[in-house]
Amino acid sequence: MTTALHLPRLQRNVPLAPYTTYQIGGPADFFVEVRDQHELAAAVRAARAAKVPYFLLGTGANILVTDKGFRGLVIRNRADHATVHGHQLTAESGATIAQLIDLSASYGLSGLEHYVLIPSSVGGAMWQNLHFASVDAPHWQATQELRSERTLYIAENVVGARILDEQGKIRTVDRDFFAFDYDYSILHDRPLIVLEVTFKLSPKPKAAIELQMQANATWRRSKQPQLPEFPSCGSVFKKIEGVGAGRLIDQAELKGHRLGGAQISPKHANYIVNLGGATAADVLGLIELVQREVKARTGYELHTEIGIIGER
Ligand SMILES: Cc1cc2nc3c(=O)[nH]c(=O)nc-3n(C[C@H](O)[C@H](O)[C@H](O)COP(=O)(O)OP(=O)(O)OC[C@H]3O[C@@H](n4cnc5c(N)ncnc54)[C@H](O)[C@@H]3O)c2cc1C
Structure with missing residues (x-):
């Protein structure tokens, strides 16, 4: 495939398996790693201008790449700058949730620790409205019983985001813009690119945050096969309400x-x-x-x- 794509560090014919949690998948014709949101926006604009199909890859934890691979440009998002201001955390969309859990916990801020051990970039979390039926940690500490009260969704922590829209314009949008639902956000239906997200968190003693992470990690290890021993993309099929x-x-x-x-x-x-x-x-x-x-x-x-x- 020849191309009018002009991007720094553009690579050709790159196997995608190493960039997915499944460790499966054939090559991308073109591949670029972007290191900040400006490079991300530039890569998407370049692909659109050259009319080259593109796919934005976070941590590759919710996809199966076919054996023949991808005919076009895969943009691997490594834009991961993150800062904390008061009770809010702002992160570029290639930051991992694991990285943000560490950062927010170091400030004694709670909200993201429920998603411990889930491989995800911020962008992927926004795409799928990352969720988990978090464990009742104090109850677990007292009884060793792993029970959860309700499913938590990343949408609950989202204040707003900077996105690149279909016209290539950068816009600031609020949480409602994403129309979050179960396994759903507007990103499924519109070719929008999340550049940066602001999350609201709440103060909590570090020991309580740590306890929550231990409780949830214990649940996950007891119920689900873990990476990297068992490469997977998590649950394959959508849940059917009340049936599973x-x-x-x-x-x-x-x-x-x-x-x-x-x-x-x-x-x-x-x-x-x-x-x-x-x-x-x-x-x-x-x-x-x-x-x-x-x-x-x-x-x-x-x-x-x-x-x-x-x-x-
Ligand atoms: C072991 C394991 C356990 C899991 N457990 C859970 C769980 O408990 N709860 C849960 O909800 N999920 C779970 N998952 C699924 C997965 O972790 C989430 O869906 C996660 O949010 C995927 O993020 P990602 O960065 O890997 O996205 P990717 O797989 O890289 O991409 C997914 C989609 O998001 C799009 N996307 C990525 N970044 C952006 C962006 N910046 N702007 C626009 N679109 C973007 C991609 O183009 C793609 O369409 C699990 C997966 C694994 C492997």
């Missing part, structure tokens, strides 16, 4: 089922893990099998919540 995708897959007796190097996790049926050397075709084969069998056995239709990126 994992439970349906379990009922269809598919837990532990393997195809090539991919396996429906014996620990958590909504996870498909890469046991080593899995291809995207293996994972897609298991996705189809799950959809077919669950429909046949339970009548429910499962839909994927992950993005499938690249040439099929």
